[in-house]
Amino acid sequence: MTETTAAFHPHDHGACIADGLSRAEDVARRKGLRFTPVRRRTLEILLQRHGAMGAYDVLDRLREDGFSAQPPVAYRALDFLVEHGFAHRIRRLNAFAACTHPGEDHSAAFLICRGCDAVAELAADPLRAALEQGARTVGFSVERANIEALGLCPVCQSTQAPEGIA
Amino acid sequence: MTETTAAFHPHDHGACIADGLSRAEDVARRKGLRFTPVRRRTLEILLQRHGAMGAYDVLDRLREDGFSAQPPVAYRALDFLVEHGFAHRIRRLNAFAACTHPGEDHSAAFLICRGCDAVAELAADPLRAALEQGARTVGFSVERANIEALGLCPVCQSTQAPEGIA
């Protein structure tokens, strides 16, 4: 497992967004998926935020672009993105985040800072493998997994109080 | 990581409940926690179900016992149980489940069957260790983690259709 996101550090965010979009477009074309305007715009919104975003926040942004502002619009687009690995759902936050990985079909783990709410994505394929092995001992076959950790990012470790006191 | 639950198999459920309660009582006494009637009853309800339960389902049961039927009552009791390791929150299901582990202070992973909704808890300390190591490479300190897998239990593997078709 190695770092694959610069969420906790400064970086070229513009390139970040452009890369994410064009990668998604490539994958969608290759898989024959319909990367429609709402879906594309939804991914772009997530990429711009570069962090976790609630469905209703996404919805607000979509409204500004003239899309229908009803919840199902956002949820469908988000579900599509998650389904195909362009985004992840972070259940602990009831939120979504654009996938920051180059590769397709990976497993991800999320590091959620309780100090500043930043979210970082780690490649979790080894973790996933370990999980599947454990599951096998009970005869369970894993299809999808969510791995989410709550804690403190480097910055907040020096400025925030320890757990339970803040 | 080894199997520590019999959720996917028949077992002595009565003993299961009694054990869970008395173990919790021991720990609470040792830690100086107040294992009040609502909290105790809430844990008992979760143990009886021996699976995931929504907060509002718990609330319904509490009402039958004469406790106040307002959401905060259930959420507080559940939060207490989760906080001290007597129960776990399963975010994928917006639900809670009694901890089926003997030991305290462990990490757990959940196997959620999409066929029959059964939930099994695996000891996930190795997984947790791997997660923490990965987090360290980004300078992140893990305090809590949720690891949840969706898939098929042994029984449903033979009777259910594959993902996406069911």
Add this chain to the structure above:
DNA sequence: TCGAAATAGTTATACTATAACATAACAGAA
């Protein structure tokens, strides 16, 4: 016994998500 702290009761509301059905766009076959 007094007072601080923790727990529980209560009311109201905020936030998250989906069901269900109507309409429109698209893709391949006839």
Add this chain to the structure above:
DNA sequence: TTCTGTTATGTTATAGTATAACTATTTCGA
């Protein structure tokens, strides 16, 4: 091209989940 099945979107309504904020009570140590 036109038909037709399929996929996507629009729309309305509502279900489900969770917490804020305030009051009352209990507990426990000083």
